[in-house]
Amino acid sequence: MFKVVRTALTLSIGLGIVVLPILSIAQSNSSTGAVFIMTNNADKNEVIAFERAADGSLGESHSYDTEGRGSGGTSDPL
Numbered sequence: 001m002f003k004v005v006r007t008a009l010t011l012s013i014g015l016g017i018v019v020l021p022i023l024s025i026a027q028s029n030s031s032t033g034a035v036f037i038m039t040n041n042a043d044k045n046e047v048i049a050f051e052r053a054a055d056g057s058l059g060e061s062h063s064y065d066t067e068g069r070g071s072g073g074t075s076d077p078l
Contacts, residue, residue: 042072 033052039045045066051059 038066038070040070040073042069042074045070 032054035050035052035058037048037050039048045068046063047066048061048063050061053059
């Protein structure tokens with residue numbers, strides 16, 4: 001049992017050493033984060049993601065369907 005745990009731990013650490021630098025390189029150099037908003041539309045609720053630049057300006061947006069409905073602004077969702 002100890003040998004199996006030790007092998008799994010060694011593989012996990014090895015993969016982390018290889019994969020983490022690759023993931024950090026894959027991030028866009030032009031954006032430093034993102035801003036997310038929700039439409040709260042009663043018919044089709046969506047989350048909108050904006051790329052945020054280093055100076056705080058917002059760039060291109062992408063919308064993601066939540067497959068649900070918002071309140072339509074008639075009540076406070078929180």
